[in-house]
Each structure stands twice: as structure tokens, then as C-alpha cells.
Amino acid sequence: MPKSILAVNAGSSSVKITFYTFDNPPRTIVDAAISGITAPPSTLKYQAGGRKHKEELKEKLSTAQDAFKYLLQRCFSDPELSEVASADDVEYICHRVVHGGDYRDAVEINDETLGHLKGLEDLAPLHNFSALEIVRLCKSELPKVRSITFFDSSFHQTIPEAVRTYPINQEIAKANGLRKYGFHGISYSFILRSVAQFLNKPVEKTNLIVMHIGSGASICAIKDGKSVDTSMGLTPLAGLPGATRSGSIDPSLVFHYTNEAGKLSPASTSEMHISTAEDILNKQSGWKALTGTTDFAQIAVPNPPSEAHKLAFDIFVDRIQGYIGSYYVKLNGELDGVVFAGGIGEKSALLRRTLVDKCQCLGLAIDDVANDKGPGDEETVKDISKGSGKGPRVLICQTNEQVVGFDSFGGKALPRFPKSYDYMQDTEEWAIDAIEGDRLGGGGGIEVSTVVLGPGGSADLQASGFRQ
């Protein structure tokens, strides 16, 4: 029986896994997620074929590793899932890792790469630690399955030097890797391809301002298909506020907030170190600190339940508006579209309308009916602009961080795809572009093997190829 690909997305409080077939396009075999790991009881969502299931779990799952083991067992023991009955049915495990440091491409896990990634753990403690715990678990307990890590930061390697450099002592900055990295890149890469295809434009001629706004929120300026700036920085804390994150603040604020700022937080473990300041700004700020809820659906309502809820909404709108203005100028006003994505971006019609109204001077306008309706289940990109096509489009994109792009896995042949380049001739133009693209590190004489997982219906393998 052909083997499957397992995609894993370990967040700070949730773990999501999806098994895909190797078909073209790939079929989702099963989608399973556990949320609320840090705030029990945990909730399981499970979807396989036509079966959908949600339950509160009695089991105490306090770490991402526990949640991953539980999910894996649940899938392997499902009698209706003959395709994934054990680890023998899995060829690759593709992990979303938020911080990839200087890695431009996805990497296969071995002792060397794992050692390097361990060195980055402290830079994204809320994210990398849980992802790498799962990578380590896979390495020890599923040793025959190859693990490949895909980085949120890779997409932003194109950010120019003046944008990514902090004006601090450069020797110290270089020695410690202190620069802007940017995150949510797996999502931005999916959105870029989906939107370019939707607008019928080549990726490398597409200019967008994209918002990935969920419980972690960021915004990205994309010029000619490349990230030129993004709001997150050295860590995912910078930029926009989020469910529990402050976003950008005056850095000296922490020393006025508490004189314990530099001490280790009680949340630290022997392997994971978080300072008190990091803990406060990452986990005890944002909507939660302002309103008591981390659920933006309770904040983005026409009649907010309190002044604090209204303030939280206004703060978010203000910060996003500031970035849109700045990025519009950075893109020289040459903008194809403004894209809303992520849990809030995809679901909050109120936030979209408020923001677009505030950005009217840039030529943005929204169609209220289309905006209120939002995208259908199968609609990856939806145009909600008003007017006949003049001015930048206002779009919603239902992003997908599970469908990681193998396109950046340059320089290594994936044995499951020993197909010739011909295999791709009938695929979408953009997929071929991606194979040819410079981010692949491909080109004359270098062996490149690529599987581009991209948009289109239910999110999908668009092409696979192999080139000498």
C-alpha cells in the first residue's frame, strides 16, 4: 500500500496533525487536533472521510508530546482508517517549526540539524520548544520515518538588510543572531500562491499586503512575490498584539513593569528558559490582559460587553492600520490586494469592514454583502471588494498551515517522487514557476526534487517533479 505524509503543527497550546496520501492532488486521510493543552480540559477535533467528531478529553495531556502521542494513537487505532494503521504506513513527517534561524529551506532532521535547531529554541520558546519535542519524539519512537522541518521564518529571508537589521552593536547582533526573522511564512507562502492564482498573475509579479491574524497576529508586505517586510521580528512577540501577546511596546517598559523582569519565569523548565518579562509579554498580555478573554469573537462585536472590549478592538485596528499605511508606501502604492487571513481575518466581518473603512484613502473599498457572507467552505480565496476592479482588491484567504510547501526542500531528491519533469506539464503554470523559482536553490546541474503543495479546492499537491 502506498505510504502517507503526516503534517504536524505544534502551537503553544494546540497540536494539529493531518495525514495526506501521495496522490496528485493529495487526499486528506484524517485531520485531528487537540487544543487547550495549557488550559484543561483539552478538546479533540477529529475528521476522517465524512466523519466529524468533537469531544472534551478526560485524559490529562499537559504537553505537546502527550497530545501528539494521543493523536497518533487515535488515528492508528481507528478501525476505519486502514491507510494509516501504524508508523509503517508513514513515509515522511513534515513539522511546522516557527523559528528556523538562517535556514532558507526546509531541512531533514538528523543529529546535526536537530542540534542547530536546539540552539534556536530560546528565540521562540512558546513555539519551537513544543515542535522540537515532537521532532525528538518522532526521531526516537518512529526512527524509520523521515522527519522534515519547515520553517515559518524561511519565507522572510528576502527581507532587505536595512529592514531586518536592528540598530544595535553589530558584532553582538551577528554573534547572537539578533535580527528580524519574521514568522507565519508557511501561511504567507500558501496565501501568496493562492491569491496570485486567483488574480491570474504570476507569483513573481504579485504585490500584496497580507494579514495573518489569529491568536498570534502578523502582517506582511509582499513585493514581486517576495516578503520585503513583516511585523514580527527576532521573535513572534514583535508587531501586532495577539490573544496573550503585547506586540511591540517600548522595550524599557519591562523594567518599569517589574524589577523581576530579567529573572527566570516559574514557567521555565530545565530545558526551556523564559524570562519573567518574556512570560508577561507573551502569555499575560494582549486581549487576555485587557478583557479576560483570549477569544476575539467576544471582542469583535457591534455592541462590546465592556469598555475594555471596545478598547481591545480599537487597539488592534489602530496597530493594523499603521502597518497597512507603512507597507502601502513601502510598496510604492503598487498593490494588487490586501488579504485577510487567520482565524480573525477569515471570520470577523466587523474587523475587515472597520479596517477597510479606515484605509479608504488608499483606494480600498468593501462590498458589505460579500464581506458579511465570508468565504464558503471550499472557497480558498474570496474577493470582497466593492467596485469593478480599479484599485487594490480586498480579499479573504482561508489559509492552511498544514499544507506545507515542499518547494523549499531544495537539493534533495524525494524518493517518493522519482517522476520526470514531464509529469508536470499539465499542471498549473505557477507550480512550474515554483519549481523553477530561485528559492529552490535549483538551476543548472543541481538536482532538485519538488512537491508543491498549494491551493485549489481542498488544499493540495499541485505538482511534483524531479529535475537534473
Ligand SMILES: Nc1ncnc2c1ncn2[C@@H]1O[C@H](COP(=O)(O)OP(=O)(O)O)[C@@H](O)[C@H]1O
Ligand atoms: N467570528 C469570529 N470573529 C472574531 N474572531 C474570531 C471568530 N472566530 C474565531 N475567531 C478568533 O480567531 C482566533 C484563532 O485564530 P487561529 O488563526 O485559528 O489561531 P491560532 O493562532 O491559534 O492558530 C481566536 O482568537 C478566535 O477567537
Ligand SMILES: CC(=O)OP(=O)(O)O
Ligand atoms: C508565529 C506565531 O505566532 O504562530 P501562531 O499564530 O501559531 O501562534
Ligand SMILES: [Mg+2]
Ligand atoms: Mg496560528
